[in-house]
Amino acid sequence: MIEFHNVSKRYPNGYEALTGVTLQVDEAEMVFLTGHSGAGKSTLMKLIMLIERPSQGQVVIGGRNLNRLRSGQIPFHRRQVGVVFQNHQLLFDRSVFDNVALPLQIAGVHQREVGRRVRAALDKVGLLERERVNPITLSGGEQQRVGIARAVVNKPPVLLADEPTGNLDPNLSSDIMQLFREFNQVGVTVLIASHDWSLIRSMGARVLTLEQGQLVHDGVLVQGEVPA
Amino acid sequence: MNRDPVARGARHSRIGFADHWQAWHQHHRASALDSFGRLADTPLQTLMTALVVAIALALPATLLLALGNVQRVGERWDSSPKITVFLKLGSQETAINGFRDTLQGMPEIEELEYISPEQALQSFQSQSGFSEALTALENNPLPPTLVVTPAPAMSAPAQLDALRQRIAGDALVDDVSLDMDWVRRLNAIMTLGKQLVMGLAGLLGLGVLLVIGNTIRLEIESRREEIVVIKLVGGTDGFVRRPFLYTGFWYGVIGGLLSCLLVSVGVASLGGPVRTLAATYQDTFVLHGLGFVGCVALVICCIALGLLGAWLAVGRHLSAIEPR
Ligand SMILES: Nc1ncnc2c1ncn2[C@@H]1O[C@H](COP(=O)(O)OP(=O)(O)O)[C@@H](O)[C@H]1O
Numbered sequence: 001m002i003e004f005h006n007v008s009k010r011y012p013n014g015y016e017a018l019t020g021v022t023l024q025v026d027e028a029e030m031v032f033l034t035g036h037s038g039a040g041k042s043t044l045m046k047l048i049m050l051i052e053r054p055s056q057g058q059v060v061i062g063g064r065n066l067n068r069l070r071s072g073q074i075p076f077h078r079r080q081v082g083v084v085f086q087n088h089q090l091l092f093d094r095s096v097f098d099n100v101a102l103p104l105q106i107a108g109v110h111q112r113e114v115g116r117r118v119r120a121a122l123d124k125v126g127l128l129e130r131e132r133v134n135p136i137t138l139s140g141g142e143q144q145r146v147g148i149a150r151a152v153v154n155k156p157p158v159l160l161a162d163e164p165t166g167n168l169d170p171n172l173s174s175d176i177m178q179l180f181r182e183f184n185q186v187g188v189t190v191l192i193a194s195h196d197w198s199l200i201r202s203m204g205a206r207v208l209t210l211e212q213g214q215l216v217h218d219g220v221l222v223q224g225e226v227p228a
Numbered sequence: 229m230n231r232d233p234v235a236r237g238a239r240h241s242r243i244g245f246a247d248h249w250q251a252w253h254q255h256h257r258a259s260a261l262d263s264f265g266r267l268a269d270t271p272l273q274t275l276m277t278a279l280v281v282a283i284a285l286a287l288p289a290t291l292l293l294a295l296g297n298v299q300r301v302g303e304r305w306d307s308s309p310k311i312t313v314f315l316k317l318g319s320q321e322t323a324i325n326g327f328r329d330t331l332q333g334m335p336e337i338e339e340l341e342y343i344s345p346e347q348a349l350q351s352f353q354s355q356s357g358f359s360e361a362l363t364a365l366e367n368n369p370l371p372p373t374l375v376v377t378p379a380p381a382m383s384a385p386a387q388l389d390a391l392r393q394r395i396a397g398d399a400l401v402d403d404v405s406l407d408m409d410w411v412r413r414l415n416a417i418m419t420l421g422k423q424l425v426m427g428l429a430g431l432l433g434l435g436v437l438l439v440i441g442n443t444i445r446l447e448i449e450s451r452r453e454e455i456v457v458i459k460l461v462g463g464t465d466g467f468v469r470r471p472f473l474y475t476g477f478w479y480g481v482i483g484g485l486l487s488c489l490l491v492s493v494g495v496a497s498l499g500g501p502v503r504t505l506a507a508t509y510q511d512t513f514v515l516h517g518l519g520f521v522g523c524v525a526l527v528i529c530c531i532a533l534g535l536l537g538a539w540l541a542v543g544r545h546l547s548a549i550e551p552r
């Protein structure tokens with residue numbers, strides 16, 4: 001589902017954030033991406049989102065080589081990839097409902113479908129009764145769940161989460177992780193960037209570790225192990 | 229991977245053409261309403277911008293209207309150019325009658341009117357306030373006059389000029405004046421005036437583009453976050469552009485209507501004085517306003533400028549806002 005073939009990313013300032021990364025994530029897999037701050041986790045996700053383009057190598061998502069995508073096709077690619085951010089990127093000039101409805105409106109979903117799907121997504125993250133409120137009135141954990149509802153409302157086959165629990169306490173974090181696991185169980189490929197080792201270990205999932213832009217570890221962490 | 233999971237995912241959320249059309253329609257309506265709502269939220273600022281648009285277009289529109297009215301004055305006389313022939317003072321009645329017969333026989337001449345010095349004096353006395361002064365004169369100072377109406381076929385200035393010269397060649401004739409002269413000069417001035425107004429309209433239009441462009445640029449700046457999120461979740465450039473184009477559209481609509489109002493108020497306030505002025509020339513000339521077609525044209529011009537200004541601003545500033 002997600003393939004990197006010898007991918008390097010050098011930013012315009014000359015800094016090489018990723019060096020010769022090769023990896024493969026299968027359909028319906030759930031994988032964690034770890035590494036110290038600055039290791040290149042966000043850069044790797046930006047390449048999948050086509051927020052950045054690789055300097056070298058190929059990124060292939062769902063069999064589609066992103067290097068061959070023209071800029072006019074980028075929006076349609078992004079509709080296939082849901083993203084959750086640490087700072088959730090919600091819009092505070094509209095209700096929770098309207099925030100979650102945005103990807104559907106963009107995709108051209110019929111009005112009566114929109115309401116049904118938004119409520120289904122909000123129900124999934126346990127915020128059905130808050131659809132009318134402005135997200136600014138919600139707690140950090142609730143805001144993050146609105147962000148997750150927005151990411152999955154259009155049923156993308158791939159879900160990315162860049163440090164989704166970075167600002168949350170451990171209890172809320174494991175709730176959020178549980179949500180990701182549920183999406184994974186219905187067939188969504190999930191890639192989560194995080195450096196919360198204990199949380200990752202408790203999930204027992206496959207872990208990719210980046211160090212200074214290089215992939216240094218790929219596998220399930222055994223109890224007590226700290227990667228790199 | 230032997231299956232294509234992206235395609236599979238796409239099938240999950242497959243959307244039919246009719247739904248796309250409906251959604252597109254819906255987003256247009258929502259964008260139009262939302263943009264109007266935002267303008268209504270800041271009425272003073274909206275009115276200021278719209279007023280700039282209105283004034284910038286009302287000015288050339290008024291000038292064009294004025295030129296059009298002046299041209300109509302010209303056409304009233306242009307349609308029947310007259311040649312006024314002043315005969316020498318003290319010409320013999322018999323000589324004058326002979327000359328009249330000659331002219332009457334010419335195919336170039338449609339109509340001939342003779343005004344004797346006595347008739348001229350009478351009408352002069354009745355029209356001007358100089359009756360006292362005129363009666364005090366010992367001799368009638370006015371010459372016998374012939375007013376020649378050329379045949380309708382004689383419309384070209386060159387033909388009229390030739391006719392004038394033939395008449396002027398007669399020994400009885402003191403002077404010949406052709407009304408055409410000033411009509412021709414007027415037309416030349418009008419053409420020049422129109423070009424000047426068009427140039428002015430171009431400059432003012434450019435100003436409108438800059439004002440709307442700058443207003444939209446500020447609007448884009450203030451909605452930067454929203455634009456980033458829309459792009460992140462797969463919004464096309466068209467989707468992102470739409471509300472801003474509608475903002476430009478609404479500025480055009482409001483500015484255009486205000487512009488019509490300004491011009492109409494101007495015409496209405498000038499209408500009275502013009503009628504009075506025309507009356508002193510025994511004329512029933514009335515000032516023509518924009519009319520319905522003129523108003524529609526003016527509003528369409530404003531909308532076109534609004535849309536173009538928004539389009540330029542959006543093209544310049546939206547591409548700079550990308551998710552990081
Ligand atoms: N737009 C950019 N321009 C230049 N350098 C960048 C840019 N984005 C990230 N970097 C650098 O690339 C490295 C990797 O960053 P990032 O992918 O955000 O790491 P992580 O998410 O693992 O903390 C960092 O050293 C960062 O400073």
Ligand SMILES: [Mg+2]
Nearest residue numbers: 041042043162
């Ligand atoms: Mg990061």
